[in-house]
């Protein structure tokens with residue numbers, strides 16, 4: 001079920017491009033991310049080749065570890081890495097170091113991708129799929145910039161212990177070094193500058209020392225970016241404001257755990273977690289591109305998964321990973337075109353649209369990649 005592909009791209013100038021791609025074959029059959037990329041590349045004249053590698057559950061089953069050395073080494077040599085999602089019930093009870101999720105964290109750390117970009121855009125065609133009222137959801141277009149390789153998910157000490165009363169405990173450490181905050185702050189200011197010039201830094205500086213430090217470091221960059229309007233918000237308020245008035249946000253920068261939670265919350269404004277791609281980038285080396293959703297094991301094998309997030313991740317890969325803007329645009333337009341033609345999976349269905357399964361939606365996206373199909377043709 002859990003599978004990964006390694007792709008070698010040879011651009012027009014025969015430069016080798018390699019990326020990893022984990023697709024959920026139980027959802028996407030034929031694998032839509034692969035097919036969309038292959039078709040787009042052939043139309044846009046980008047040459048490629050690929051091979052397959054393992055990560056997550058499939059790697060555990062085959063090799064006993066969630067991130068085989070070979071996989072990491074190929075990923076590091078690549079120009080971009082595309083993932084589907086890892087995880088599943090089968091491995092849920094594994095010890096931490098033997099969980100599929102550990103492989104993903106190791107891959108992110110190994111590639112040193114510290115900045116995670118998670119756009120939450122409400123497509124005009126999907127306003128009614130949002131759980132929020134039309135007037136609240138319409139026009140939302142925000143970007144969450146999440147710190148990805150630090151904070152409580154990686155901080156030490158961590159573990160299980162016993163307290164002074166002899167009672168069992170579990171503990172983690174929220175810790176950020178100055179350079180970790182500085183590089184994500186700079187990254188977020190740059191993103192905000194290219195968008196609508198508004199940056200909201202989310203923390204819990206009224207309670208947590210790590211957040212007080214975060215706020216101090218972020219604030220120090222304000223002078224360098226006078227064209228960006230910087231604000232600060234506590235995470236509990238941000239969670240509320242995202243539902244109350246999401247249009248107030250342009251770019252949000254926050255730590256690893258707050259970003260994890262807020263970006264999932266933001267996804268619901270857009271109608272479904274199945275619509276949202278993400279890009280994780282470092283200073284150099286390949287970027288990692290993946291939908292923000294997990295492996296959705298509750299609907300595995302039912303042909304219900306929404307493939308748009310995966311397809312849009314492929315577009316982000318082309319744009320931010322390989323600098324192939326035209327090819328990325330072709331995919332983004334194909335998504336719009338497929339939506340315009342009324343096709344929806346169950347998670348984004350509303351009355352008057354056409355309910356289809358994952359497989360058929362994938363086929364419709366491919367048609368739109370090849371040539372936009374006039375709305376009247378279906």
Ligand SMILES: NC(=O)c1ccc[n+]([C@@H]2O[C@H](COP(=O)([O-])OP(=O)(O)OC[C@H]3O[C@@H](n4cnc5c(N)ncnc54)[C@H](O)[C@@H]3O)[C@@H](O)[C@H]2O)c1
Nearest residue numbers: 085086087088101274293294295296297298299305306347
């Ligand atoms: N980056 C990753 O690979 C990643 C991220 C999150 C969770 N996970 C793993 O995935 C497994 C399931 O986790 P979870 O249930 O918390 O999160 P999930 O994102 O897999 O699912 C949450 C809910 O959203 C739905 N959903 C998710 N993607 C969808 C799609 N494309 N179309 C329609 N509905 C979709 C699911 O059916 C489920 O009801 C776990 O093993 C978890 O660790 C992996």
